[in-house]
Amino acid sequence: MKIKYELIKKENNTNARYGILKTNHGEYELPMFMPVGTQATVKTLSPEEIKDMKCGIILSNTYHLWLRPGEDLVKKAGGLHKFMNYDGPILTDSGGFQVFSLAKNKKKDITEEGVHFKSHLDGKRLFLTPELSIEIQNKLDSDIAMSFDECPPYPVTYEYMKNSVDRTLRWAERGKKVHNNENQSLFGIVQGGEYEDLRKYSAEKTVEMDFDGYSIGGTSVGESKDTMYKMIDYAVKYLPKDKPRYLMGVGDPIDLIEGVIRGIDMFDCVLPTRLARHGNAFTRLGRINIKNLKYKEDFTCIDEHCDCYTCKNYTKAYVRHLITSDESFGARLLSIHNIRFLVKMMEEMRECIKNDTLLEYKNKFIKEYQNGKNN
C-alpha cells in the first residue's frame, strides 16, 4: 500500500496544516519531525528509545547503505525495517544530497546519465543514476523513496539552475519509470534555488508527474534564512493539498516553525543528533553547550519544560561529566533530549493548528529562544 495523506484542518491565520499520514507501519499526525538514522541506526539510540520519544517516520540514507552494508544484504535481511529492528515507517533519501556533500574531494562529474564521484570511505569510483537510486531504495524497502535530484550549491546562475532543474525533472521521470515496489511511495523533489519562476516551473512539472508526495530541496545550502523561507513560499503554493510536503534537511527550531507556517508537513535533519555529539542541547531559553564550566555543578535538568528521559532522570552536571569524559552515554542522553525537543515542538504546533494559535506560539517561542537566559 502507498501512503495516504488526509488533510484534517488548515490553520486560519497561516498556511499551516494538520493532517494524518497513513503508512504500512502505522498512522501518524503531521506536521512531523523525522530523526536521521544515516547508517540504519539513529546514532546512539535504540528503536525503543525512538518510539518513546514519539517519533514517527525516521530517515535513512541510501548513499550510505549502498556503500555499507549494500542494498542486496539489506534485502536479504528482509528489508530495512527488519534489518534494523524498527517497525515504524522509514523514508530513504535518494543519495543525491550525499553525492554533492560527501563525495571525496567534492569532485564529481554530472552527466545526463548520472553522477560520477568517489566514495567518501575509500575513494572508489562510483556512478549513481536516477534508476540505480530507485532500484537501491526498492531493495531497501523503505516506506517512502525519494527521486534522485541534483542539489546545486548556492548561489548558482539562473542559467545553471534552469539546466539543473530540467535535468532533475528528467531524472525524476526516469526514476519513476523504474520504480517497482507496491509498498513503497515515491516523492518528487522541487528544486529551483532562489529563483521564483524556476521553483514554480519545477513544482508544476514535478506535480504533473503525480508523485505520492513532494519535497522541497536545495535549502540549507548556505542561503540566508529569509531566502530559505522564500524558497518554501515559491514552491508550496504549486503543490497539491492532498499530498504531504517535505522540507529536506531542516531542523533548526525556528526554521521548523517557519516551515510549518508555510504549509510544510515533514522535516528531517541530523542537527539534534549531531549537536548532541558535540555537547549541545536545545532548551526553550536558547541553545546551550553542556561543556560550559557554568554547568559543572548544575544539578538541575537540561530543560525544565522537557518531558524526555534525560530531563526526567539526569542533571546537567552528570551529562557534562559524560560528555567531557568522552562517554558515549552522554551523546545518547543529549540525542534523546534534542530529538524529543523537536518532536515535542511539532506536537505543540499541531495543537496550535487545531486552535488557530500558531502565530502566538511562534512569537512566544522565538522570543524565549532568542532572548532566554541560556543565550
Next chain:
Amino acid sequence: MKIKYELIKKENNTNARYGILKTNHGEYELPMFMPVGTQATVKTLSPEEIKDMKCGIILSNTYHLWLRPGEDLVKKAGGLHKFMNYDGPILTDSGGFQVFSLAKNKKKDITEEGVHFKSHLDGKRLFLTPELSIEIQNKLDSDIAMSFDECPPYPVTYEYMKNSVDRTLRWAERGKKVHNNENQSLFGIVQGGEYEDLRKYSAEKTVEMDFDGYSIGGTSVGESKDTMYKMIDYAVKYLPKDKPRYLMGVGDPIDLIEGVIRGIDMFDCVLPTRLARHGNAFTRLGRINIKNLKYKEDFTCIDEHCDCYTCKNYTKAYVRHLITSDESFGARLLSIHNIRFLVKMMEEMRECIKNDTLLEYKNKFIKEYQNGKNN
C-alpha cells in the same frame, strides 16, 4: 547499614557457595558478576539496561572519579547513586590498581605514606594515600569501599612481596581508621602473589582487622591460569565463611567458573564491555569477532542460547554492520550481550550449587566453549 552476607548453601562437591547479600540498595544472590562503570557509567549503557540484564552490584573507579568530576562534586550531587541515576548497589575500588596500571609513563614512587604518580589525563602530579582513598570513597557514598593496597607486578621476589604485603596491611589499618560512613561497608584485600605462605599471612592478618568482606587482589597481572587458581586457593581457606569474597578484575568465563568452584562470591571485570567495543562477543561455543567476514550475511542472533535484548532482536549481520561502520549502537548491543552472558552464567552456577551439579556444568561449559564451532 552495612552489607550482610548470609551463606545459604555450600555445594557438596566443591567449595562453591550460594548466598544472599543484603545491601542498602536491595538483596542479591551470590555468586555474582559485577559490570564496571569506570566513570560513573557502564560504557554505552543506561541504568535501566543494567537492571534488565539482572545485574546487581556495579563497580565504579575511585581513581577516575577523583580526577573527573571529583568526589566533592559527586557528594554535592547527593552521592554516586544519585549522580548517575543508579539505585542498585555500587562498589568502588580503592584506586590502587589504577595507580599501578594507568599512571602516566608507569612512573610512580611508592612510599610508606602513599603513592606519588602522574595523572593519565594531563600528567599532573598526584599523591594517593590509604586515608585519601577512603575519604574519596566515603564522599562517593558507594555501598562497598575497598582498602587501598599495593598491587605488585608479576613476578616479584619473595622479599619484595613480603614487604609489599606488610605495607598493604598497614595501609588497610590506616584506611579502616579514617573510614567514616555508616552506610558504607569496607573490604580488606588479600595480596601475596603466588607465595602460599604470604597469601596465608596476608589473609589471616587482614581477617584479624575484621572487614565487612574480603577480596583477593594481585591476580590477572600476567600469571598463568594455574597460578591464578592457586592464588585463590591459598587465600580463600583463611577467609571467614560469613563474609563475602571478591576476586578482583576477573571476568573470563572459565575463570568465573574456576573462581566460583573455589568459593568466590563476587567478580568484576571490564572484559565484557571492552571486548564489545572491539566487536567481540561471548558465545557458548567460543568467542567470536563480529567483524569477521563470515558474519556479513549471517541473519541469526549472536548466541541462540542467550536471552538478552540483543539476541532477541538483532542479527549478527546487523551488529557487524554497526561495528564496522563505527556506530556506537553496535558497542551498546554487544555490551548488553556480553554482560548478560556472564550474568546468566552466574545464574546457572547458582542453580548448580543448589543442586550440587557444578562440576558437570564446568565440564560441559568448558568443552563447548573451548571446542565449539565458533573457535
